[in-house]
Amino acid sequence: DTEVTQTPKHLVMGMTNKKSLKCEQHMGHRAMYWYKQKAKKPPELMFVYSYEKLSINESVPSRFSPECPNSSLLNLHLHALQPEDSALYLCASSQDPTRSRYNEQFFGPGTRLTVL
C-alpha cells in the first residue's frame, strides 16, 4: 500500500460547527504532516508529527487542533472556523524524520473544505 488516504473528500461546515478531517497511511512512515493550500498557491505547512509527537506547529490558530492517535492515523479537528479557512487541506507522510535520506513527502488527495 503506497497511498495516503484522506476523508472526507469534501466538507461544508458552518462557523459554529465542529468537524474532523482524517488521514491514514500504511507505508510505515513515522512523520505525518498537515498542509493548507489556497487556490493557485503552494501548500503551506501547518503541523508536523514525528513518531506520533507534535514536532512543528507553524503558529496555526487554536481553532485547528491536530491529533495523532497512532503511527498510521492523523486527525485535524476543526472548531469555530472562519470563511477564510476555506481551502484544500492536505495530509502527507514521510519515512523517517530523523534520517535525512528519506524525507520525501507523499501526499493524499486532500479534503476540500468550505466554511460558510
Added chain:
Amino acid sequence: QKEVEQDPGPLSVPEGAIVSLNCTYSNSAFQYFMWYRQYSRKGPELLMYTYSSGNKEDGRFTAQVDKSSKYISLFIRDSQPSDSATYLCAMSNYGQNFVFGPGTRLSVLP
C-alpha cells in the same frame, strides 16, 4: 527575497515540445530537491527526487541540480496533454525546513 522562487508561468507549449521548468533558492543548506506535479483539485504527486548536484532521469523527465548556482530544473521531453498541471519544486535540509516553490502552471496543447 523569497527562500524559493520559481518561474511563474503560466506556460503553454504544443504537444511534443521540450519543457523546462526552473527554480532558484537562497538557502545553501538545502540538500534534497524534489519536483511535484499537481493536477487541479488533487494532492501533489512526487515526480522526481534528487540529492545534491547532478542529473537524474526517469522516462521523459530529467531533474537537474546545480548547487553552486542554487538552481534546479525539470525537463519534460515529448510533452503530452496529460502533462498539463502545476509543477512545484520543493527542497529541504536533513528533514528540517521543507519548502515549496510557488509553482508553475503548464498547459500542453494538442
